[in-house]
Amino acid sequence: MRDIRLRRLLAIDHPILQAGVPWVSNPELVAAVSEAGGLGILHPSAGMAPEGDMAGNLRENIRATRRLTAAPFGVCFYLANPQVEGLIDVALQEGARIAVTYGGSPALFTGKLKADDATVLHQVSTVRHARGAEAQGVDVVIADGYEGGGIRGPEEIPNLVLVPQIAEAVSIPIIVSGGVMDARGYVAAMALGAHGVQLGTRFVATHECIAHPKYKEALLGAIDTGTIVAGRYHWPTRLLRSGKSIRSKNTEPPQDSDRQEFWDGELGATQIREAILDGNLDSSVAYCGAGVGLVSEIMSAAxxxxxxxSGSRTIIAGLR
Ligand SMILES: Cc1cc2nc3c(=O)[nH]c(=O)nc-3n(C[C@H](O)[C@H](O)[C@H](O)COP(=O)(O)O)c2cc1C
Structure with missing residues (x-):
């Protein structure tokens, strides 16, 4: 693709990112994506026990990733996590210099990260937030559209309409996250004004990802109607359509309850561990992107x- 700003900034061959997914963005997956010329992104909780030490886990995983590849890779940070500053400190101490931030204001840690020469990519789901992120000095915005798996912006804007509007509003590079499953989505994202893509669900269905085989099989079996959005009372959350998620869709918080607390207990990222890492799909919810019907085989990350x-080159040649 022609605009190489993003590739230069991240020192990668292909502007293709693997989303940092809780519990399962493990060193082997991250290293395989980066070795293939994309950018792997570690999640601090990857492979961790439910009540594990997240900072220690992140430190070990950064070291493990570095043993597997000399290529650049990133670390993602959920800004609402009370431990986030400690996690950022660990990542910086361990020499990580690409940070993906989400779930909070970029005003919080962009300055700290950039003072240590890190490149900051911030996830947004509206044009207003994209403008705000640029004003805070982030290097790249990630347009996190409604198609994506997991926690979605409450405005529920899909990428087909979000990305061109962000492209008109900011001058920093844009990455599309949500709904990109193959070369067709990649080319479409670039046509909308993006400089790169980030894939979550597609990279979970790879040999290197430590997600449970039952969860991976469920991804392969899902069709176009395979996801469901629950939790609209607080954070819309896109789930694989399975027993518990269908029940959760209609669960409303009891009156006078704390909506954040209720959502955390039903649909928060800690709830998905049991489904995606342990394979208990009936008793727990699993996040999953709307494009899951396009995932039909387990592949290697490479x-x-x-x-x-290569698919994008073929498509573009066919359009000429
Ligand atoms: C299993 C899984 C867990 C995820 N967990 C979170 C999360 O906790 N918070 C969040 O903001 N996004 C989460 N995501 C979304 C990803 O960060 C990314 O935005 C999304 O997967 C991109 O869309 P795609 O799945 O269509 O490729 C998750 C995605 C998956 C597949």
């Missing part, structure tokens, strides 16, 4: 990157 890169 094949995912290569299929996007």
């Amino acid at each position: 094949e995912v990157v290569e299929n996007l890169a």
Whole structure:
């Protein structure tokens, strides 16, 4: 693709990012994506026990990733996590210099990260937040559209309409996250004004990802109607359509209850561990992107990157 700003900034061959997904963005997956010329992103909770030490886990995982690749990789930070500053400190101490921030204001830690020469990518779900992120000095905005898996912006804006409006509003590079499953989505994202793509669900269905085989099988079996959005009373949350998620869709918080607390207990990222890492899909909820019907086989992470890169060239040649 022609605009190489993002590739230069991140020192990668292909502007293809693997989303940092709670519990399962493990060193082997991250290293495989980065070795293939994309950018792998570690999640601080990858592989961790339910009540584990997240800072220690992150430190070990950064070291493990570095043993597997000399290529650049990133770390993601959920800004509403009370431990987030400690996690950022660990990442910086361990030499990580690419940070993806989400779930809070970029005013919080962009300055701290940039003072240590980190490149900051911030996830947004509206044009207003994209403008705000640029004003706070972030290097790249990630347009996190309604198609994506997991926690969605309450405005529920899909990428097909969000990305061109963000492209008109900011001058920093834009990455599309949500709904990109293959080369067709990649080319479409670039046509909308993006400089790169981030894939979550597609990279979970890879050999290197430590997600439970039952969860991966469920992804392969899902069709176009395979996801469901629950939790609209607080944070819309896109889930794989399975027993518990169907029940959760209609669960409303009891009157006078704390909506954040209720949502945390029903649909928060800690709830998905049991489904995506332990394979208990009936008793717990699993996040999943709306494009899951396009995921039909388990591949290696390198094949995912290569299929996007070579497939996009074929599509573009066919359009000429
Ligand atoms: C299993 C899974 C868990 C996720 N967990 C979170 C999360 O806790 N918070 C969040 O903001 N996004 C979460 N996401 C969304 C990803 O960060 C990314 O935005 C999304 O997967 C991109 O869309 P796609 O799945 O269509 O590729 C999750 C995605 C998946 C597949």
